[in-house]
Amino acid sequence: MCEILSNLWRWLCLMPKNETPTSDDDDPNYKTFPHVKKQIESDSIDISDHHVEPISFSSGSTNTEDNIHTSTSHIVVDLSSGCAEDAKTTNAKGKEQPVIDIDCGYQELIPEVVFEEIVTPLISVRRIGPYTSAQRILLVGEGDFSFSASLAVAFGASAANITATSLNTKKYLIKNYGQFFTNKAELETRCSTVLHGVDVTKMLRHPVLGSMVFDRIIFNFPHALNCVATYTKPLPHQKLIREFLLNAKEMIGEGGEIHITSKSNGVYLEWDIPKIGSVIGIKLIQQVKFKRSKYPGYSPKYACDDEDFDCNPSKTYKFGKVTLFR
Numbered sequence: 001m002c003e004i005l006s007n008l009w010r011w012l013c014l015m016p017k018n019e020t021p022t023s024d025d026d027d028p029n030y031k032t033f034p035h036v037k038k039q040i041e042s043d044s045i046d047i048s049d050h051h052v053e054p055i056s057f058s059s060g061s062t063n064t065e066d067n068i069h070t071s072t073s074h075i076v077v078d079l080s081s082g083c084a085e086d087a088k089t090t091n092a093k094g095k096e097q098p099v100i101d102i103d104c105g106y107q108e109l110i111p112e113v114v115f116e117e118i119v120t121p122l123i124s125v126r127r128i129g130p131y132t133s134a135q136r137i138l139l140v141g142e143g144d145f146s147f148s149a150s151l152a153v154a155f156g157a158s159a160a161n162i163t164a165t166s167l168n169t170k171k172y173l174i175k176n177y178g179q180f181f182t183n184k185a186e187l188e189t190r191c192s193t194v195l196h197g198v199d200v201t202k203m204l205r206h207p208v209l210g211s212m213v214f215d216r217i218i219f220n221f222p223h224a225l226n227c228v229a230t231y232t233k234p235l236p237h238q239k240l241i242r243e244f245l246l247n248a249k250e251m252i253g254e255g256g257e258i259h260i261t262s263k264s265n266g267v268y269l270e271w272d273i274p275k276i277g278s279v280i281g282i283k284l285i286q287q288v289k290f291k292r293s294k295y296p297g298y299s300p301k302y303a304c305d306d307e308d309f310d311c312n313p314s315k316t317y318k319f320g321k322v323t324l325f326r
């Protein structure tokens, strides 16, 4: 219907304003729309309605004539506004009828809302001791990898954030530690990364690790020990720890921490690990008692043999970057 109205409107606009046709003979368009002249004078047109369903306006009325007239209803469209809202119906007697809601033809564009189903796998964060599966964790100076494996087992399927490393070669570890293969398998089946030949004093330049950023870097029981001699003096151990911290502090991200666990009795206290940190400008966040029992399967190892050592008492020193502004 609106198409008809729109064509009609266009046609009316094309007509010269002061040349209203006067008869059917001198205006060919007039012949096409014989009723137009009359309607223009009243600024409205009357066209047969092909869409409006017959409506009985005399509700409850039994007057059949009324009903018949309604079924031949016309729509009067106000040409000054052009369309629907001003439409009125008249019955065959020319009696004005209440406004009928007419589809005026323009389509309201309703934006199609497409709900994309975003499937987020529900991977829960697992925790063991102060460590979580959400943290990017680097373990260095591993012996038989039992500590790394303990973390990986606790994290279940989400242990991909673990990077476990040793100074010693794989060949050496196979020969030296009975459980190494099993621990390595626990890590690798959970998508953890295992690397060998990683020297903590140079790890910043390591081809893989050098470009990585971690939330936690862990060195359990650092010991500068070459299997031929055991250093009883603190200096070689202090040097190892100092160089480790210098590298590690460049590899932690925002809020990252470096954890060193060491014996907290006897000669070990002479190492004065908190002081090493403060000398190189790294902040000691916390020192806490280390409990081996928190880590099922963990066997603290000497560098040169498969014997567990007694790691009680010991402490974990937690360092973080010094932040100037908060």
Ligand SMILES: C[S@@+](CC[C@H](N)C(=O)[O-])C[C@H]1O[C@@H](n2cnc3c(N)ncnc32)[C@H](O)[C@@H]1O
Pocket: 140, 141, 142, 143, 144, 147, 166, 167, 168, 198, 199, 200, 201, 219, 220, 221, 222, 223, 224, 225, 240, 299, 300, 301, 302, 303
């Ligand atoms: C007492 S063992 C502890 C092993 C293991 N972290 C544990 O808790 O069972 C000391 C470890 O420090 C490692 N280590 C010594 N110097 C190192 C270095 N420069 N870079 C990496 N690891 C080193 C040795 O290979 C050895 O595995």
